[in-house]
Amino acid sequence: MIDSRGFTRRSVSRRSFGRALGLGAGATAVSLAGAGLQRPQTATAAPTAPAAAPGAPTSTFTSAFPQVKQIRAGLLDVGYAELGPAHGPVVVCLHGWPYDIHSYVDVAPLLAEEGYRVIVPYLRGHGTTRFLSERTFRNAQQSALALDLIALMDALHIDKAVLAGFDWGSRTAGIVAALWPERCKALVSAGGYLVTDRRANLEPLGARVEYAWWYQYYFSTERGRLAMEDKTLRHDLTRLVWDTVSPTWDFDDATFERTAAAFDNPDYAAVVIHNYRWRLGLADGERRYDALEKRLAARPLIEVPALTLDAERDPFTPAGNGSSYRDRFTGPYEHRTLPGIGHNLPQEAPTAFARAVVDVDHF
Secondary structure, eight states, X not given: OBOTTSOBOOOOOOOOHHHHHTOOTTOOOOOTGGGTOOOOSOSSOOOBOOSSOTTSOSOOOOOOOSOOEEEEETTEEEEEEEESOTTSOEEEEEOOTXXXXXXXXXXXXXXXXXXXXXXXXXXXXXXXXXXXXXXXXXXXXXXXXXXXXXXXXXXXXXXXXXXEEXXXXXXXXXXXXXXOGGGEEEEEEETSOOOOOTTGGXXXXXXXXXXXXXXXXXXXXXXXXXXXXXXXXXXXXXXXXXXXXXXXXXXXXXXXXXXXXXXXXXXXXXXXXXXXXXXXXXXXXOGGGHHHHHHHXXXXXXXXXXXXXXXXXXXXXXXXXXXXXXXXXOSSEEEEEETTOOSOHHHHSHHHHHHHHHHHTTO
C-alpha cells in the first residue's frame, strides 16, 4: 500500500492487543488506525500534532508487559521487554528518570500491531538490569549509557533500529544516532537535542528553568544522596517529580507504584546521583569514555531521519517550537508539539508517540 507521501507501508493483520500482550478480555487497547491520527503530508513542516484524536484515550493503561527477559550485554545483565514479531523491523524504546519500561507499556503494543519488533530495556541501575561485576564503577555519564545501548543491540544481533526515547532515553538515542548513525535507522526524540554540554551547564539559566531542575541541585548534596538511598524518601521524591512535571496527567497510585518498583534496584541511587552530579561537573567520569565525550562536547550533528516531540506542559520544554536545536538535525526532519501533555510523553500520549515512530520510519 502506498501512503500519501509515496512510501510503501507494510501490510499487517489487525490482531487484538489483548492477544498480543497475553492479557485478558478486559484489557483496553487502541490501534493506530482506530485512533484517528492522520499522517502529516510532509516531513519538513513543524505542525502542532494532537496527542490523540477526539474520543481516543490518551493512555490505554495496559496492566503490564507479559514478560521481562534478561541478556548479558557489555557491562550489564539487561532486563528488557519485547513485543511484536521476532523478524519485524526493530524499534528500541528508552525510558528516562524517574521512570522505567512502563512508560512504553501502551506504546509497545501499538507498534507491535504495526509489525515492529519492540525492545524496551531497563537502563543501568533500574529494574532487573544489573552490573555483571561488583567492581564496575556505577557510572551514569552519557557516553556510558549510549554504549550500553550499542552492547544490547549487539547481544540481540540487531544491526540497525529505529531509536525512540524521552529524558535520559532521548539523550542516549540521540548520541547513538550522532556517533553511530549506521546503527540508527531513524530517531524519535522527545525534548529534541539533549546531548549534554557540561561547559554550558556551568552557566546559570532563568529562574523558572532553574526551579524546575530543583532535584539536580538536591542530588549534589549528601542529603540528596541519602534521600535516594532511603526507600521511603526516594518514593516520595520521585512521586513529587511525577506530579510536578506531568501536571495534567491523571494517573493513579497503582500506575506510579508499578514503576517505583524499578527504583529498588541496588544500584539505583548510585547511578542516579552520579548522572546528575556528572552533568553539573561535580563528579568525574571514566577515562575510557574521554574520547567519546570530547566528540559529544562539539554537539555533533544528527544526520539520520529524525522527528522531535515537545510536550507543551513539560517544564523542561524549551521555548521556540524546537528552534533552539533545529540546526543539529541535518537529515529528513519534523517537529511536533503535543498540547496538554507533560514530561512522561510516551505514557501520557502513547498514540502520538507510536505514530511518530511509524512516521519517521517512512521519512
